[in-house]
Amino acid sequence: MSKNPNPDKRELRAVIAFHFRLGHTVQKTYDLMLPAYGVHTPVQHTIANRFRKLEAGNFSLEDEARSGRPPNHDHIEAVRSAVEESKISSVRQVSEVTGVPFTTAYSILKERLGLRKFMGRWVPHHLNPTQKQARVNIAREMLETLRGPRRNLLNILTSDESWFRLTQPDAGQWAASRDDIEPRIRDDFSAKKAHVTVIWGLRGPLLVDYALRGESLNTNRFKTLVFPKLKQAALGWRQKTGLTEFVLHWDNAPFHRSKDTLELLDQENLATLPHPPYSPDLAPCDFYLFGYLKHCLKGLSFDTENELISAIWVIMTKIPKTTLHSVYEQWIHRLESVIEHGGEYYKE
Numbered sequence: 001m002s003k004n005p006n007p008d009k010r011e012l013r014a015v016i017a018f019h020f021r022l023g024h025t026v027q028k029t030y031d032l033m034l035p036a037y038g039v040h041t042p043v044q045h046t047i048a049n050r051f052r053k054l055e056a057g058n059f060s061l062e063d064e065a066r067s068g069r070p071p072n073h074d075h076i077e078a079v080r081s082a083v084e085e086s087k088i089s090s091v092r093q094v095s096e097v098t099g100v101p102f103t104t105a106y107s108i109l110k111e112r113l114g115l116r117k118f119m120g121r122w123v124p125h126h127l128n129p130t131q132k133q134a135r136v137n138i139a140r141e142m143l144e145t146l147r148g149p150r151r152n153l154l155n156i157l158t159s160d161e162s163w164f165r166l167t168q169p170d171a172g173q174w175a176a177s178r179d180d181i182e183p184r185i186r187d188d189f190s191a192k193k194a195h196v197t198v199i200w201g202l203r204g205p206l207l208v209d210y211a212l213r214g215e216s217l218n219t220n221r222f223k224t225l226v227f228p229k230l231k232q233a234a235l236g237w238r239q240k241t242g243l244t245e246f247v248l249h250w251d252n253a254p255f256h257r258s259k260d261t262l263e264l265l266d267q268e269n270l271a272t273l274p275h276p277p278y279s280p281d282l283a284p285c286d287f288y289l290f291g292y293l294k295h296c297l298k299g300l301s302f303d304t305e306n307e308l309i310s311a312i313w314v315i316m317t318k319i320p321k322t323t324l325h326s327v328y329e330q331w332i333h334r335l336e337s338v339i340e341h342g343g344e345y346y347k348e
Helices: 009-021 027-039 044-055 073-085 093-099 102-112 131-147 150-155 219-241 260-267 284-296 305-317 323-339
Strands: 156-165 191-201 204-212 245-251 270-273
Touching: 009 027, 009 204, 027 044, 073 093, 073 102, 093 102, 131 323, 150 156, 156 284, 191 219, 191 284, 191 305, 204 219, 204 305, 219 260, 260 270, 284 305, 284 323
Parallel strands: 156 245, 245 270
Antiparallel strands: 156 191, 191 204
């Protein structure tokens, strides 16, 4: 039996009335309608409004007669100008600015202008023209390295840091209905975390390290704790691959670009690849790796930081080489897109 792709509103009102007579709550009505009607399911606010009419004894399935005359041309143009000037205005704000009654303004927006309100795409930073041009210039410089022969790509390592919880909660809860779900705290700042550093490339992970909460990520810590491990790991890779020089890509954290850090890297034939400011969309750790790792760790719990690091290492070693190559190809595509679009953030 095929589903009606666009159910009549009278049908939806009849179903809501059915659940109302059964004594169901607004939320339960919504939950029970959702599997049948999908995206056409009325939102909870609409169901609640319908419940109020039913409680008042209004069981009619027809639209209520509208009073007043259709909006005139001046009203339509006033509303159009208001939303063109500020696309984030609410209907109430449009009504207040234009002097057009609320219901009329709503009708004009939806029916005359054919507008809907969408959530804007989050971006890391509001880029000014200088920052956009910097992204274009540095993206060109990065592409000169990334577009080299395949052997050159094997030399390129990428790195970043991110917080990982030792207990990774799964957001989903098994329940008979939404009413039975326990509320979740948005972020538990007391949860035990580790600040994880990863360095990896087309051959997989080179180094996974961590800092505890409260430990400063600075040049001194990199020099005394991280660099010796990086040096040893790089030696192992050189022996396996025969490669002598590597290029390290990471962001613009102060200790990444400090004179002492760059001198240490130079001693080990580790050149650095530049990175544009405010550009997580151009960092493979941000647009791929960290999200993938946290997805794999969902629902797991670790007693110590070392257990967490071991789990991350195992996950990274199991990522297929074809996937890693795809990530690098996506990296190149993103850089090309930024250049093509004048430094704007990459859009999926």
